[in-house]
Amino acid sequence: MKRSIKKVAVLGSGVMGSRIACHFAGIGVQVLLLDIATPGWEGNKLPKNKLVNDALQAAIKSNPSPVYTKDVVKRITTGNFDDNMKDITSCDWVIEVVVERLDIKQQVYEKVEQFRKPGTLITTNTSGIPIHILSQGRSEDFKKHFCGTHFFNPPRYLRLLEIIPAPETDQSVIDFLMHYGDVFLGKTTVLAKDTPAFIANRVGVFGIMSIFNTMEKFDLSIDEVDALTGPIIGRPKSATFRTADVVGIDTLVKVADGVAQNCTDDEARDLFKIPAWLQTMIENKWLGDKTGQGFFKKVKIPVTEGSPEERKSDKEIYTLDLKTLEYKPRTKASFGSVKAAQPIEDLKTRLKALFTAKDKAGDFYRHFHYALFSYVSNRIPEISNELYRIDDAMMAGFGWEIGAFESWDVFGVAETAQAMKAAGYPIASWVDEMLAAGNTSFYKTENNTSLYYDVASKTYKPVPSAGNFIILENYKNKIVWKNSNAWLYDIGDDVVALQWQTKMNTIGSEVLQAVNKSIEIAEDKFKGLVISNSGANFSAGANVGMIFMYAIEQEYDELDMAIRMFQNTMMRVRYSSVPVVTAPLGLTLGGGCEMNLHADKVYAAAETYIGLVELGVGLIPGGGGTKEFVVRAADEMHEDEPETITLKNRFFTIATAKVATSAFEGYDLGILRKGHDEVVINPQRRTGEAKNAVIELYNQGYVQPVKRTDIKVLGRSALGALYVGINSMRLANYATDHDALVARKLAYVMCGGDLSEQTLVSEQYLLDLEREAFLSLSGEKKTLQRIEAVIKKGKPIRN
Structure with missing residues (x-):
């Protein structure tokens, strides 16, 4: 049957249930969120749905937000099991997310069977109860359409969705969920076996328990371990112990206990036994963030200096000493090998340096990886027949940048x-057999396709998901042009793709050179160009270090040339003779945002944080961003509203350095164009979608745009209104004196200067104003102080 999902019922409104509901609403699906009636509602005259409504409101207010935009909540209808279970009849998918008790889940399924129409999907988000037990006693149609769909918290951000079939689950159901999770929910869908903790939690909790053991061996503290197991090795900032606090130490212990009790053949079973100090933490209710203390605790520190009004308690984070179980001030870990490796941008190169280090950190890394590699090799075929599924699960569920088997390849x-x-x-015997047969790696690339070693057939097979995604690194044998920071790939069908790699993917002269060269090559030999980056961020903006250097040395002619080059490059993107389509992801700020503003079309990952943030460092957007907002404001003006309203909205978006917290918010800020630019829920699909857009634009008979000379600017009529707004912000202390100075420069440019009447101007006229304002602000002392703070500390000061 052809299946579509228009409405979903989520049964259970706890932390996971409410957030799963929010994620479905975020992708446009109608959601029915149900829970038990509010306890005591009859006697206390409480609203019957207070429990579910409060849970939903708590989710919406939580940080990070579970929704792409606040208005998606309109798609969620709440109710209770007593009155509204009958409403699941209209749902295409019922997801059970109630408390982890078999008897309660079975009671819910009994009610579901009364109202669920045949053929409706019914899945459970359980992480601890075997899937095959849950479906026992149910009807044949229920069993055919039942399986596990294990989301990870928070569902919007953690991309793993484990699909766990029960014995009677119909294969078409599994196929549909694997596809739907990928394309519509934006997930890395991983087929898992019905084994304790499935894949990600089984390996992830092993990793944490193994670290507990290894840190004792090398006498390392919590602060030292978190310094060693965070971003330096491609893991999240929360590293090991902070992750445990966020997840909940009771949850960690529950999973570990489950593996220790149920996995009798696990060779590492003893590692899952709970250490005495961890048991004490459970008894003391030191469970992490949910109880206010775990491995870390916020402690009030009295301030003794200053006036009585200033002597308020400050909060400092203390770390648990596992030897004494007392909280002590955090200590900064220092390892020579880690310090030496930090400047290495490429993760694989950095891992090699750490793995071969001769100090205590190096010893830790070797044993840390040895234990991990040993464990995952022995989990095949127990938890997965294919090794790539384990790597996919860990990267998507635990935020690893590189999987275990891929790391093993690196070393x-x-x-x-x-x-x-x-x-x-x-190590597992199959690894020895693989090596003996002359196969030296778990992964390899052939004909631009990622292959994995298949243990069962003893051959290499394509990674299934790789056929759906364009992974630019797989095109290393198709490099058309490169410089030291950027690569232009032939990605097939007469389309080229540009990516670059700098710190935070900032844009300097070599990246600008690459953009210009790529367009030149595309115009000569290809249908068009995709600009996409494979890292966590598209671009954090222009290289402010270069701006600071020119400004501090008063090399204003050099700085003027640099700004002209940036502007001209953005205009080259806009006015190329072939389509240029961008595919942003993550931070897309300042100059990175400006590049997308000038593209023919944008295919943005849902998790794209895009905005013009130059005001924060005392500048205005100088790479065409200010100009482009004026152009868009002029095109949006209409007779039904005062002309200054549209310009004001555009002005304050830049003046307050607003950044969209999702690509959908990018529409609201006027950065992405509704009905033109697209949002891609699964970030791995954005490059492929951008390529398809290039081909479509080309086939439609793409015509090079004509440079604009008809842009209406409002001059003094709008300038006065904007100045009034700036002064109001200053008087209300929303802006500093320097903020106001920068904002006035911005207003001057956006109004087209001090013109006595409305005038039609060219883009170049606006670019010249923009560049002049940028240059004048770069000589301001307070602007230089802000830029210096960004360079040294990673964020600007407010001066």
């Missing part, structure tokens, strides 16, 4: 296996 499979055996870490 060299054969030599690492030999070292592991010597250190007493067993």
